[in-house]
Amino acid sequence: MSVxxxxxxxxxxxxxxxxxFGALGLLRFPNFYVRLHAATVGIIGxxxxxxxxxxxxxxxxxxxxxxxxxxxxxxxxxxxxxLASPAGSHALAYAAHKAKxxxxxxxDHLAEVRDDD
Amino acid sequence: xxxxxxxxxxxxxxxxxxxxxAVVSLQVxxxxxxxxxxxxxxxxxxxFGDYSARSPEVVTSILWDYRGVDTLFETAVFFLAxxxxxxxxxxxxxxxxxxxxxxxxxxELTPIVKDVTKVIVVMILAVSASIALHGHLTPGGGFQGGSxxxxxxxxxxxxxxxxxxxxxxxxxxxxxILRSIGLLGIALVAxxxxxxxxxxxxxxxxxxxxxxxxxxxxxxxxxxxxxFLAVGAGFxxxxxxxxxxxxxxxKILGVKK
Numbered sequence: 145m146s147v148x149x150x151x152x153x154x155x156x157x158x159x160x161x162x163x164x165f166g167a168l169g170l171l172r173f174p175n176f177y178v179r180l181h182a183a184t185v186g187i188i189g190x191x192x193x194x195x196x197x198x199x200x201x202x203x204x205x206x207x208x209x210x211x212x213x214x215x216x217x218x219x220x221x222x223x224x225x226x227l228a229s230p231a232g233s234h235a236l237a238y239a240a241h242k243a244k245x246x247x248x249x250x251x252d253h254l255a256e257v258r259d260d261d
Numbered sequence: 262x263x264x265x266x267x268x269x270x271x272x273x274x275x276x277x278x279x280x281x282x283a284v285v286s287l288q289v290x291x292x293x294x295x296x297x298x299x300x301x302x303x304x305x306x307x308x309f310g311d312y313s314a315r316s317p318e319v320v321t322s323i324l325w326d327y328r329g330v331d332t333l334f335e336t337a338v339f340f341l342a343x344x345x346x347x348x349x350x351x352x353x354x355x356x357x358x359x360x361x362x363x364x365x366x367x368x369e370l371t372p373i374v375k376d377v378t379k380v381i382v383v384m385i386l387a388v389s390a391s392i393a394l395h396g397h398l399t400p401g402g403g404f405q406g407g408s409x410x411x412x413x414x415x416x417x418x419x420x421x422x423x424x425x426x427x428x429x430x431x432x433x434x435x436x437x438i439l440r441s442i443g444l445l446g447i448a449l450v451a452x453x454x455x456x457x458x459x460x461x462x463x464x465x466x467x468x469x470x471x472x473x474x475x476x477x478x479x480x481x482x483x484x485x486x487x488x489f490l491a492v493g494a495g496f497x498x499x500x501x502x503x504x505x506x507x508x509x510x511x512k513i514l515g516v517k518k
Binding site: 230235 | 370371373374377378380381384385387388399
């Protein structure tokens with residue numbers, strides 16, 4: 145068990161904390177956009193980071209059979225989540241803004257976009 | 262409200278207590294009674310021995326070798342479901358053409374989503390192929406890989422439009438042809454053992470377990486590949502049908518507003 149093992153384990157713990165904070169934020173934050181931010185914290189911090197952690201942990205675990213396969217699969221899944229989640233959040237926020245479903249935002253940087261369409 | 266929450270809490274706690282009791286008293290995580298004779302048979306005959314598929318992933322080996330006919334009928338159920346939805350959405354040749362024409366410029370999502378979709382579609386193709394073609398080595402297999410494959414056209418439909426997918430050559434007819442090739446492949450691979458006095462869908466002594474020193478698990482890789490093709494294309498056909506706009510159908514059926 146090398147440094148990689150402990151580094152990976154630490155990343156997994158960070159992921160658990162991010163999941164907890166994401167869940168808390170999803171429950172307690174006031175409006176849709178900030179809640180979306182909390183959800184994204186839960187996905188990036190709580191899914192992508194632990195997946196990279198699993199990859200490092202598997203690389204560092206000498207006793208594990210097929211550890212390169214596990215590390216590779218985790219890494220690819222982590223990259224996919226890392227790419228897909230921001231795009232999904234962006235699409236959700238854009239759609240909510242365009243449909244004028246959220247009345248609360250005090251600062252509206254997308255107002256000019258709405259006027260264009 | 263409070264009473265309901267209390268009842269829910271009591272039910273959950275009782276269930277948790279019962280489960281804990283069951284786990285502790287049945288020694289689920291204890292020594293147990295070891296591998297049963299049937300399990301031993303499957304373990305020995307899926308990887309070790311001369312008459313084995315040499316597949317470390319015993320589940321795939323059982324699914325396609327020892328219970329192949331069972332799996333064949335499960336696959337048949339899936340294809341009946343696809344055929345059913347194709348029948349519900351059946352269209353004449355002119356109507357097919359009509360459905361392929363975009364009424365106005367279809368709304369697409371923002372450039373951010375579209376660019377990310379481009380990257381992710383390629384990744385999904387690679388990952389799904391890996392799930393399917395590794396089916397005899399790692400958990401996964403044809404059906405799982407095919408389901409993952411079907412996400413790629415679904416993402417294209419969502420981020421771009423159905424017409425973009427059809428414009429790039431993946432229309433319903435092509436999807437159905439691919440699906441039929443997959444189904445035909447499964448049937449042919451299942452029938453090959455009959456030629457050399459084997460049983461139907463039995464494969465261990467007939468198909469090579471290794472090619473160039475690389476474990477391919479006898480017929481398992483062929484089954485997985487064809488199932489991958491068939492499931493992915495089948496789902497794609499259904500997704501294409503489901504993404505036909507309602508206005509088109511209203512127009513075709515002559516529904517007055």
